[in-house]
């Protein structure tokens with residue numbers, strides 16, 4: 001349960017990783033160093049989190065302090081929305097590797113299936129005068145994927161994957177690729193259990209990684225002033241009475257129960273924390289034995305699409321992109337009233 005084997009390479013992916021979204025550079029450097037000391041071997045970052053450089057410093061310091069070796073770490077990062085085109089893959093990957101001070105990443109994901117035009121000075125999306133994001137309507141996943149395959153052949157990436165893609169989009173890549181997607185990273189937690197997508201991934205030997213496994217409590221602050229998004233509608237999974245009751249019975253915390261519930265199902269989980277105590281808590285989840293009625297109780301929390309937090313509609317106009325992944329699936333349950 002502590003590791004899952006990836007298709008095609010046979011690499012072992014730790015089933016618990018450290019999420020790093022919303023962890024600022026000045027904090028994440030010491031957090032990652034601490035996390036590695038505590039026993040984390042899997043770190044999840046992205047170009048868009050603006051913290052790859054600090055994470056790189058922590059990793060290289062930890063290795064040069066003689067605490068461990070690069071080969072024992074599993075580092076994931078992601079191609080950003082502003083670089084979602086074949087011609088930009090190598091440019092972004094090279095920049096990310098230099099920020100991370102690494103020769104290769106263990107896993108490289110296309111962060112989102114849609115693409116934005118890129119401001120070349122700031123490497124951020126171009127936003128029009130009316131506030132709409134300047135969509136790159138030419139996004140072509142198969143071509144982007146081929147460029148990633150090339151980087152894999154050149155030894156810069158060990159494994160390839162996708163994030164926030166729907167089944168049809170994954171299928172298109174499977175049919176037109178040499179290296180099949182090995183990992184899919186999506187929002188997944190007790191309120192949004194993604195049963196269909198998980199079955200599809202299992203049938204195609206794709207490991208699923210759960211982001212926002214605790215319901216992303218920190219997203220409430222992040223989205224507070226975002227376009228058409230109303231964080232007070234976000235769920236409080238850590239405060240659910242069902243979860244608290246199970247946690248009390250097992251002398252664990254609600255977070256540990258939410259994480260264990262996913263890990264026991266063969267899902268990779270990447271909770272984010274910058275607190276030393278919570279880092280320790282979140283990795284200490286393997287010794288729980290849930291009863292079948294407790295598992296049923298947690299399974300029944302699933303709200304299907306109604307549980308989704310990350311619909312990306314805070315990027316004004318994104319639903320008009322031809323590759324917006326959730327077309328027809330969601331009403332914006334987090335729209336401002």
Ligand SMILES: NC(=O)c1ccc[n+]([C@@H]2O[C@H](COP(=O)([O-])OP(=O)(O)OC[C@H]3O[C@@H](n4cnc5c(N)ncnc54)[C@H](OP(=O)(O)O)[C@@H]3O)[C@@H](O)[C@H]2O)c1
Pocket residue numbers: 018019020021022044045111163164185186210211212213214215216217218219238253255256270271272273274275278281282310
């Ligand atoms: N691919 C994508 O599009 C995508 C989208 C979102 C996230 N992600 C990835 O998935 C990771 C996890 O998602 P997330 O950060 O949104 O949400 P999350 O891991 O569900 O929740 C993180 C939040 O919970 C708090 N927390 C952590 N452990 C806790 C505990 N034991 N008890 C109480 N509170 C706790 C953290 O605060 P403290 O730091 O103060 O502990 C933080 O505010 C991200 O960091 C990122 O790496 C990927």
